[in-house]
Amino acid sequence: MMTTIVLCILMGMIFLAYHTTYVKATTVKLTLPGVSPLTLIHLSDLHGRTRFWNGELHKLVNAYDPDIVIVTGDLTQHRGQLTRVLNELAKIKSEDGIFFVPGNYEREAGRFRKKAYSAAGFHSQKEAWQQVMTVLENESTVIEKDGSCIWIYGFDNSMYGNERRPRQEIQQANLTIFLAHSPNIVSLIHSESLKADLLLTGHTHGGQVRLFNRTVGAYKHFHVGQKEDQSVGVFGISRGLGTSRLPIRLNCFPEITVYAINGS
Template sequence: MKQLSRRQFLKGAAGASILGLLATTSGYGYARYIEPRMIDTVSLNIHDAQLPASFDQFKIAQFSDVHLSDTFSAKDLEIVVQKINAASPDLIVFTGDLVDFESSIKEHEKAKASLSKLDAPFGKFAICGNHDYGPFGIDLYEETMKACGFTLCKNEVFHLEKEGGRIQIATLDDLMMSMPDYHFIKREVSSDLFTLLLVHEPDAALELETTPINLQLSGHTHGGQIQLPFYGPILTAPFGRTYVEGLYGSYQHRIYVNRGLGTTRLPLRFLAKPEITFFTLTSHV
């Protein structure tokens, strides 16, 4: 029998304790009904000397891990769409997991109206998450995102041009349920261009440490979804254990992990508020 390390044992015990606390006190009501509705709007400035001057002040909106269900419904998504459009981003990206195991076709159909309202002059891009390959099959997700005006990306590189300047968007397919083509990305990404990478699972960065990626945007982890004070997440997702939430890295490879909007497995969030993220790219200090 495999022996648990002391850290694993303590982490498991701590997790069981907080779940027990949430289940038996008013903490459950907070984690079930309040924090999942406390959408945090995160704004970050990303300075990079490689960014063309024409893209200075270029704004990107990221949302992720909607997990349509009773916990996060199409009505909740409509509020998110309004917040994103109100910020007038230049580019909108969705980093995967629109659906969930318990999501309903009814909520999914309602969500189409909201997703179609999203608008940005440089378009809206979407990648696949592991749940998008799940309960309803990838075909439904693909059809939905394309019908709503998204460019659905799998192992591709795109270029955006503005006033003679150019940046590139690299995309990887889901690590857990599909075949991410690391070799393609390593071969096609140009070190001469500012590169934005979209990939659902953040730990893809471990395979791309020497690839010139200026900013990677990911989701998947939900910020742990349930965290312990002074300890962090009690459970971490596969391919989301090194990079869990927030901004990591330096000029060579920045990684941002969005905490997502919905929940999965447990309809709870504790010290891991849902979020929308806005990035403003700058070419000078």
């Protein structure tokens, strides 16, 4: 009897570990006129996790030979994890770069009782991010690729009210991408009548626990994955890679999202 109980507990732990650490890739095929074939990978909410059941993060990403990699915040659970996470991201081979927007954990640390970083602490981290990625903190960048113009704007959507609309008019581009950590940014986008082809966000973790294809925990009001939107074309919310608060996932696997644009 005791052996059976122990075996059941062990199997349950393995089951949860598999759901928590096995990364699934979601491929989204988009057809956008005037855009050269492009592979864009979206990562979010690492919370310090870089190794998974099925491999190291950089190997999982590099397998897709990405043109652009987007990271939408919450790299770590606490600052002590930052060097390891950045070392992993530095191994990603992205032809046109890695682009990053801060999340709430870029300004605070802790699983249950969060402590805000000082301004000096934030800027110290930012200097480290910039060694590996292009940081877009209410800023834009333009990529010229194979005759296409790609305009990317990153909102500093950190749950601290720091997000700002673009200071300049959105440039004419073949592809316009908005980035933010929290999907709440869509309210500002709608109220300001901003337009894009793609909005990429994270923060919700897909709820982390899902039953009958429904979120059990927080963020029930947000979709998981992609949906059409009148302002941003495709509105994507990543399930993310790590965990926050509860250190488990159930029926909500860690995710990298591969946007295959125009047959890439």
